[in-house]
Each structure stands twice: as structure tokens, then as C-alpha cells.
Amino acid sequence: MSETKHKSPYALEVRGLTRSFGKRKVLDNVSFQVKHGEILIIMGGSGCGMSTLLRHIIGSLKPDAGEVYIDGTEITKLNDLELAKVRKRFGMLFQTGALFNSLTVGENVALPILESSDVAPHIAELVVKLKLELVGLTGFEHLKPAQISGGMKKRVGMARALALDPDLLFCDEPTAGLDPVMTAVIDTLTVDLTKKLGLSAVVVTHDMTSAFRIATQMIFLFEGKVIAAGTPEEIKANPNPILQQFINGDADGPIPLKLSKDDYLKRLLQA
Amino acid sequence: MLRAYTELSLQAFASIFAHSPLFGQRGWRLSALFDQMVAIGVASMPTVGLANFLLGIVLAIQGAGQFEKLGATDMVANLVAFSVLREIGPLITAVIVIGRSGSAITAELGTMKVAEEIEALNVMGIDPVKYLVVPRLLAMILMMPVLTVLGEGVGLFAGWLISVTALHLNPIFYVSNSIDAVEQKDLFSGLLKALFFGAAVGTVACYYGMQVEGGAEGVGKATTKSVVTCLTTMLAMDALLTTLIYFVL
Ligand SMILES: Nc1ncnc2c1ncn2[C@@H]1O[C@H](COP(=O)(O)OP(=O)(O)OP(=O)(O)O)[C@@H](O)[C@H]1O
Ligand SMILES: [Mg+2]
Numbered sequence: 001m002s003e004t005k006h007k008s009p010y011a012l013e014v015r016g017l018t019r020s021f022g023k024r025k026v027l028d029n030v031s032f033q034v035k036h037g038e039i040l041i042i043m044g045g046s047g048c049g050m051s052t053l054l055r056h057i058i059g060s061l062k063p064d065a066g067e068v069y070i071d072g073t074e075i076t077k078l079n080d081l082e083l084a085k086v087r088k089r090f091g092m093l094f095q096t097g098a099l100f101n102s103l104t105v106g107e108n109v110a111l112p113i114l115e116s117s118d119v120a121p122h123i124a125e126l127v128v129k130l131k132l133e134l135v136g137l138t139g140f141e142h143l144k145p146a147q148i149s150g151g152m153k154k155r156v157g158m159a160r161a162l163a164l165d166p167d168l169l170f171c172d173e174p175t176a177g178l179d180p181v182m183t184a185v186i187d188t189l190t191v192d193l194t195k196k197l198g199l200s201a202v203v204v205t206h207d208m209t210s211a212f213r214i215a216t217q218m219i220f221l222f223e224g225k226v227i228a229a230g231t232p233e234e235i236k237a238n239p240n241p242i243l244q245q246f247i248n249g250d251a252d253g254p255i256p257l258k259l260s261k262d263d264y265l266k267r268l269l270q271a
Numbered sequence: 272m273l274r275a276y277t278e279l280s281l282q283a284f285a286s287i288f289a290h291s292p293l294f295g296q297r298g299w300r301l302s303a304l305f306d307q308m309v310a311i312g313v314a315s316m317p318t319v320g321l322a323n324f325l326l327g328i329v330l331a332i333q334g335a336g337q338f339e340k341l342g343a344t345d346m347v348a349n350l351v352a353f354s355v356l357r358e359i360g361p362l363i364t365a366v367i368v369i370g371r372s373g374s375a376i377t378a379e380l381g382t383m384k385v386a387e388e389i390e391a392l393n394v395m396g397i398d399p400v401k402y403l404v405v406p407r408l409l410a411m412i413l414m415m416p417v418l419t420v421l422g423e424g425v426g427l428f429a430g431w432l433i434s435v436t437a438l439h440l441n442p443i444f445y446v447s448n449s450i451d452a453v454e455q456k457d458l459f460s461g462l463l464k465a466l467f468f469g470a471a472v473g474t475v476a477c478y479y480g481m482q483v484e485g486g487a488e489g490v491g492k493a494t495t496k497s498v499v500t501c502l503t504t505m506l507a508m509d510a511l512l513t514t515l516i517y518f519v520l
Contacts, residue, residue, distance in 0.1 A: 099388075115395070
């Protein structure tokens with residue numbers, strides 16, 4: 001990776017991103033940066049806006065306020081055509097996989113290749129084989145998404161995200177639903193890609209083992225705000241009780257999950 | 272809503288020409304168009320044929336009831352030929368295509384929308400209008416007249432069949448009567464209608480599919496709305512075109 005290739009020291013920079021759905025502020029002044037070749041892990045409780053954050057970064061949603069810079073280019077105000085150009089450098093793994101159900105696994109991975117350039121079909125086929133091998137799915141080309149498991153869909157989604165050798169990889173819970181061995185395979189793959197190809201990655205995950213294994217930077221979202229950010233070591237050492245409860249996976253702590261017994265009784269009797 | 276619909280339609284029509292593979296550009300794919308032509312057109316043929324066949328019979332019998340009183344049962348041939356070509360053929364074909372393929376387009380695109388497939392296309396830098404809407408719209412525009420001609424053929428045959436069997440009309444006489452009754456204009460005005468119906472159904476069905484929000488429930492609601500809007504638009508268009516053709520041609 002040559003330094004001159006990049007316009008900005010940051011592959012991704014988010015500044016003051018704010019977004020409400022109705023009255024609920026799902027993202028509240030979120031800011032962070034990702035340097036080239038880094039892996040940023042986004043953590044946070046379920047439903048706290050991580051997928052929404054990714055959607056804003058890839059330009060599918062427009063923020064109420066704030067900016068998103070992709071290698072120095074501000075994308076929240078680009079038109080569709082300009083955005084499509086920036087997106088050519090993205091790979092995105094959706095939380096649900098978002099595979100095309102009418103296409104086979106192989107065709108799903110081949111789609112971005114065939115649609116973006118005049119690649120001969122047999123070359124595309126070769127690339128598809130390669131990418132599927134990376135995620136441990138050799139020989140599944142001819143199955144339809146409905147015929148494979150949830151974890152396999154995730155991995156096909158990963159192969160498709162990598163099809164065009166992106167500069168920036170976004171993964172929404174890449175290892176949810178995978179067994180520990182496959183999780184390790186995907187983690188190693190992500191690290192390899194950043195180390196060997198200089199790709200930068202933004203990964204949303206609830207899997208703490210996996211998070212600490214691959215992260216170079218981490219941020220923790222809580223009620224739409226970034227309440228902790230830093231290297232894995234800094235995050236581990238961060239005394240914030242909410243963060244610690246999350247990392248350790250304790251049921252008891254400051255994160256308001258359950259109502260107290262009295263509240264519970266009150267609610268039950270009211271209803 | 273009307274604005275979003277107009278935007279999508281204009282974009283789709285622009286893409287048909289601007290990104291046409293016929294002019295050697297990368298854009299929508301001919302193979303996708305053929306797939307849709309099969310799904311929308313070829314697969315609808317049996318139903319379109321059946322509907323037109325049944326209406327051909329109904330027309331002939333109803334007509335016979337009236338013409339008998341005037342002692343002019345022969346006129347059944349004229350009635351069937353004229354109304355099948357001008358009105359019934361294009362109309363009933365469009366109704367069948369709306370019910371079968373219009374709803375399918377909305378449901379399919381809607382399902383893709385809620386499964387984030389359309390968002391995924393966008394992120395890959397693939398224009399969903401070019402990739403999904405154009406082949407469906409174009410297939411609709413091309414296949415609606417084809418299906419209409421087929422339907423009209425079947426409808427005319429049904430009219431003839433019932434007339435020579437149940438009404439005991441002379442088969443040769445019936446045919447020559449039919450030919451005398453219609454002009455080229457009648458055939459073309461029917462096909463012109465079909466062309467417009469195809470464009471209307473294609474754009475409306477795609478529009479409702481692309482704007483689906485909120486899961487499977489959203490897909491269901493959008494499909495219902497799409498069918499209703501397609502039917503009313505088609506009927507309004509029919510009235511307008513019939514009037515125009517009457518006064519202009
Ligand atoms: N289009 C939308 N309209 C209204 N509310 C939305 C919309 N999208 C997301 N939300 C709300 O924003 C919140 C965050 O959603 P998001 O999908 O980002 O969660 P998440 O952090 O990814 O959770 P998970 O880890 O469970 O996937 C949710 O409470 C959701 O109800
Ligand atoms: Mg999510």
C-alpha cells in the first residue's frame with residue numbers, strides 16, 4: 001500500500017452524525033475516525049443504532065446533521081451518480097446477508113464483478129471460486145440462498161462484499177450465527193485483508209472475543225452516543241461501568257434492561 | 272407520491288434508451304429482458320387465451336340475443352370482430368396481466384426492498400432502476416401488445432366457434448362478414464391501447480414495489496394498492512384513448 005494513493009490520512013471520518021427517527025434520537029453527535037489499514041469495531045447494545053450508523057456511512061440514509069468523509073470526500077450531500085462512484089470502493093456485508101434470492105450463490109458473488117466492468121464470464125467465475133474459498137464455501141456455487149444456512153448466507157455476503165477487492169469493508173455482525181471455528185476463519189480473513197492488502201474495515205459485532213481479537217480501534221455506542229473509544233487495551237482498561245458490564249456480559253449493572261420488582265408489579269397491575 | 276412515481280418513470284424511460292445494450296452500452300441486460308418477457312408474457316398466455324375465449328363466447332351469445340329480434344343474427348360476426356379488436360381484447364388482456372404479472376412485479380420488488388437487496392445493489396454501485404425496473408417495464412411494454420394480439424385471435428375464434436355451432440351461422444359467411452366489419456384502424460387502435468396499458472402497468476407496478484416499507488405486511492399492502500391503481504389507471508387510459516381515437520382518427 002503506497003501512502004500517495006490516499007487523499008486523506010483517514011479512510012473514514014465521521015463528524016457529529018445525528019439522526020432521529022420520529023422523536024427518538026438514534027444517533028447523537030457520533031464522531032470517530034478510521035485510519036487506512038485499521039479495523040474499527042463498533043460495539044453497543046442491540047437496537048442502539050449500529051446498523052443505522054453503518055447505513056449513514058455507506059450513504060443509504062442521510063443524517064439530520066453531521067458529515068461522513070470517505071478518504072477525504074464528504075458523501076452525505078453527493079448525488080446518486082457521485083455516490084455510486086465512491087461506493088465502487090466499498091464492500092458491505094449486511095446484517096441479514098441481503099443476498100439476491102433469485103440468483104445462485106455463485107451468481108450473487110459474480111454480480112458486482114460482471115456489472116462493474118467488462119470481465120469475461122470465465123474470469124468472473126474464477127474470481128467467484130477464489131472468494132468463496134476464502135470464506136470456506138467451495139462447491140456451493142450452484143445453490144440458491146434459500147438452500148443454505150444462515151451462517152453460510154453471512155459468509156456468501158462476505159464473499160460478495162470482497163468480490164471487487166474493496167478499499168473499505170463494512171461488516172454488520174459478520175460472525176453472528178457462525179460456529180467458533182468459522183468465526184476464527186472470518187476474523188483471520190479480516191485481519192489478513194487489512195495487513196496484506198491495506199484494506200480498512202468497520203465491523204459491528206456483539207462477539208467480544210472476536211472484537212478484541214481483530215480490533216485496532218474500538219468505539220462503544222450507548223443511547224446513540226459514543227461513550228468510549230480507543231484501542232482494545234484502552235477499552236479494556238476503561239472504568240466506565242456500562243462498558244465493563246457489556247464487555248463482561250453481566251446481567252446486573254447500570255444498563256437498564258429489566259425493571260425493578262416494584263416497577264414490574266406496578267406495570268403488571270396497571271395493564 | 273405522484274412526484275416520486277414520475278421521477279421513477281422518467282428515470283426508467285431514460286435508462287431504456289440511454290443505457291441500451293443495442294447501442295453497445297453497458298446498462299440493462301438483454302438476457303434480463305428476455306427472462307422478464309417469458310415471466311410476464313409467455314407465462315400469461317394460457318390465462319389470457321382462456322379469458323378471451325370465454326368473453327368471445329359471451330359476446331357472440333349476448334349479441335345474438337339482440338340481433339335475433341331484428342332478424343339480423345348475421346351481424347354477430349360484425350359485433351364480435353369490432354368489439355374484440357377495439358375494446359374487449361386489449362381490456363381483458365390488460366386485466367389478466369395486471370392480476371398476474373403486475374402484482375407479481377410489485378410483490379417481487381417489494382420483497383427485495385424489505386430484504387435489503389435493493390440497498391445492496393445501490394451499495395455495489397448497481398442502479399436498481401437499470402437492473403430491475405427497466406427489464407420489467409420494457410417486457411411489459413413489449414408483451415402487452417403481443418398478448419393482446421394473441422387474445423384477440425382466440426376471442427375471434429371463440430366467437431366464430433359458438434356462432435357456427437350453437438347459432439348455426441354459415442362459417443364462411445361469418446368470416447367474410449367479420450373481415451368486412453373491421454378496418455386496419457380497429458386493429459391498430461387496439462394495439463395502441465395495449466402499448467399504453469403496458470407502459471402504465473409496468474411503471475405503476477414497479478413504483479409500488481420500489482417504495483415498499485415495513486416487512487411482509489408492507490409488501491402485501493403495496494401489492495393491493497398496485498393492482499387497484501393499475502386497474503383504475505388502465506380504465507382511465509382506455510376511456511381517454513377511446514375518446515381521442517374517436518375524434519382524431
Ligand atoms: N427506518 C427506521 N424507522 C424508524 N426507526 C428505525 C428505522 N431504522 C432503525 N430504527 C430504530 O433505530 C434503532 C436502531 O436500529 P439499528 O438497526 O441500527 O439497531 P442495531 O444497533 O443495529 O441493533 P442490532 O444489534 O439488534 O442489529 C432501533 O431502535 C430501531 O427501532
Ligand atoms: Mg444491527
